[in-house]
Amino acid sequence: MTVSCQFVFVTKMRPPMKTETPVLIAGGGPVGTTLALDLAVRGVASIVVEERLAMPPNPKCNTTNARSMEHYRRLGCADAIRRAGLPLDRATDVVYVTRWTGHELTRYKLRSSADVINKTPNTGAIDDYWPTPEPQHRISQLAMEPAIRDHLKTFSECDYREGWRFLSFQQADEFVDCIVQEIASATEHQIRCRYLVSCEGARSVIRREMNTQLEGRDCVAKFCTTYLKSAALKELWPHKPAWMHRIYNADGESHVVAIDGEDRWLHPSILSPDSDLDAHDHRRAIRNAFGVDIDYEVLGQERWIARAMVANHYHKQRVF
Ligand SMILES: Cc1cc2nc3c(=O)[nH]c(=O)nc-3n(C[C@H](O)[C@H](O)[C@H](O)COP(=O)(O)OP(=O)(O)OC[C@H]3O[C@@H](n4cnc5c(N)ncnc54)[C@H](O)[C@@H]3O)c2cc1C
Structure with missing residues (x-):
C-alpha cells in the first residue's frame, strides 16, 4: 500500500506595514492616545508609536478632572475609565x-x-x-492609560504600535518623513505623514528639534x-x-x-x-x-x- 502525504506549510503572513498615514503621533501616553481617539471618532486615520511595552514603574497622574471626563464621554470611554482604578465603592x-x-x-x-x-x-x-x-475621577495613570488604549484599539482608523520608538523627522511643504524604530528587531522604518504630532511627554525630542522654548x-x-x-x-x-x-x-x-x-x-x-x-x-x-x-x-x-x-x-x- 502506498501512502501519499501532502504537507502544506502555512506561513503566518504579517500584513504589510503602512508606510504612509495622514497623522503620525509620537508617544502613546494619555495625550497621544486621546488625540488618536479623537481623530478616529472623526474618521481620520493615524499611526501611534509608543516605545513602552509595559506600564512605567511609578504612578503619575491620580485625578482626571471633569473637563477631561466630559471629553472621554464624547469619545465613548468615560464609563470604562470610571469603572477602572479604585474599587467602585x-x-x-x-x-x-x-x-x-x-x-x-x-x-x-x-x-x-x-x-x-x-x-x-x-x-x-x-x-x-x-x-x-x-x-x-480619582484614577492613577497606571489604570487610566490601559482603559483609553483598549477603547482606541476598537477603532480601525488607528494603527497603535507598542515597542516602537520615534527617532527623527524631516519636513517638506506637503509631508513629513519620519524615522521610527521597531525596538525588538532594531529595524528602522520610514513613515510619511501629512502631520506629525509630538506627544512624547516632558522630555520630547521633537519639541527640542522645533526649538520650542518653555x-x-x-x-x-x-x-x-x-x-x-x-x-x-x-x-x-x-x-x-x-x-x-x-x-x-x-x-x-x-x-x-x-x-x-x-x-x-x-x-x-x-x-x-x-x-x-x-x-x-x-x-x-x-x-x-x-x-x-x-x-x-x-x-x-x-x-x-x-x-x-x-x-x-x-x-x-x-x-x-
Ligand atoms: C507625580 C505626578 C503626578 C501627577 N498628577 C496628575 C494629576 O493628578 N492629574 C493630571 O491631570 N496630571 C497629573 N500629572 C501630569 C500628567 O501625568 C501628565 O500631564 C501626563 O502624563 C502627560 O501625558 P503625555 O501623554 O503628554 O505624556 P506622558 O504621560 O509622559 O507620555 C509620553 C509617552 O511617550 C512615550 N515616548 C517618549 N519618547 C518616545 C519616543 N521617542 N518614541 C515613542 N514613544 C515615546 C513614553 O513612553 C510615554 O508613554 C502628574 C504628573 C506626575 C509626575
Missing part, C-alpha cells in the same frame, strides 16, 4: 491628619465611583451637585514620590477610608494617595524649591508620615521638579 475623600496614625483635622467628603454611576442623591458629599454629567516658573516645588506596597497601612489607618491623605506635622508635609484601595500607595514628599532633592531621606520622611515603623516594599521612586511653564509656540508647519 471606595470613598474618594480628601482628609487632613497629623500623621497616618494621628488625629484627623478635617475632611472633604467626595462621592465614590458607584455613587456617581448610580447617581445616588444627597450623599452629603461636596460634589453632590457639581454641574457636570462627568465629575472628576516659559514661566521653572520650579514651583520639588517632589520625591515613592510608590509603596504595604498591607499594614490599611490595617493601621484609624479613620474612615479616604483617597488622598494629607499629613502635616512639625517634621514636614507629605501626602499618601490610595492607588488600588488595598496595598498600593503613593507617598509624595513635598520640598521647597531651594531644597536639595538628591539629599532627601525618603525613609525618614515615610517614617515621619506614618508615625510608626511599618513593613513596606518600594515599587518605584521618582525625584522630580514641578514647573509651571508654557510652550512659546505649538507648531512649525506640519509638526505640532
Whole structure:
C-alpha cells in the first residue's frame, strides 16, 4: 500500500506595514492616545508609536478632572475609565491628619465611583451637585492609560504600535518623513505623514528639534514620590477610608494617595524649591508620615521638579 502525504506549510503572513498615514503621533501616553481617539471618532486615520511595552514603574497622574471626563464621554470611554482604578465603592475623600496614625483635622467628603454611576442623591458629599454629567475621577495613570488604549484599539482608523520608538523627522511643504524604530528587531522604518504630532511627554525630542522654548516658573516645588506596597497601612489607618491623605506635622508635609484601595500607595514628599532633592531621606520622611515603623516594599521612586511653564509656540508647519 502506498501512502501519499501532502504537507502544506502555512506561513503566518504579517500584513504589510503602512508606510504612509495622514497623522503620525509620537508617544502613546494619555495625550497621544486621546488625540488618536479623537481623530478616529472623526474618521481620520493615524499611526501611534509608543516605545513602552509595559506600564512605567511609578504612578503619575491620580485625578482626571471633569473637563477631561466630559471629553472621554464624547469619545465613548468615560464609563470604562470610571469603572477602572479604585474599587467602585471606595470613598474618594480628601482628609487632613497629623500623621497616618494621628488625629484627623478635617475632611472633604467626595462621592465614590458607584455613587456617581448610580447617581445616588444627597450623599452629603461636596460634589453632590457639581454641574457636570462627568465629575472628576480619582484614577492613577497606571489604570487610566490601559482603559483609553483598549477603547482606541476598537477603532480601525488607528494603527497603535507598542515597542516602537520615534527617532527623527524631516519636513517638506506637503509631508513629513519620519524615522521610527521597531525596538525588538532594531529595524528602522520610514513613515510619511501629512502631520506629525509630538506627544512624547516632558522630555520630547521633537519639541527640542522645533526649538520650542518653555516659559514661566521653572520650579514651583520639588517632589520625591515613592510608590509603596504595604498591607499594614490599611490595617493601621484609624479613620474612615479616604483617597488622598494629607499629613502635616512639625517634621514636614507629605501626602499618601490610595492607588488600588488595598496595598498600593503613593507617598509624595513635598520640598521647597531651594531644597536639595538628591539629599532627601525618603525613609525618614515615610517614617515621619506614618508615625510608626511599618513593613513596606518600594515599587518605584521618582525625584522630580514641578514647573509651571508654557510652550512659546505649538507648531512649525506640519509638526505640532
Ligand atoms: C507625580 C505626578 C503626578 C501627577 N498628577 C496628575 C494629576 O493628578 N492629574 C493630571 O491631570 N496630571 C497629573 N500629572 C501630569 C500628567 O501625568 C501628565 O500631564 C501626563 O502624563 C502627560 O501625558 P503625555 O501623554 O503628554 O505624556 P506622558 O504621560 O509622559 O507620555 C509620553 C509617552 O511617550 C512615550 N515616548 C517618549 N519618547 C518616545 C519616543 N521617542 N518614541 C515613542 N514613544 C515615546 C513614553 O513612553 C510615554 O508613554 C502628574 C504628573 C506626575 C509626575
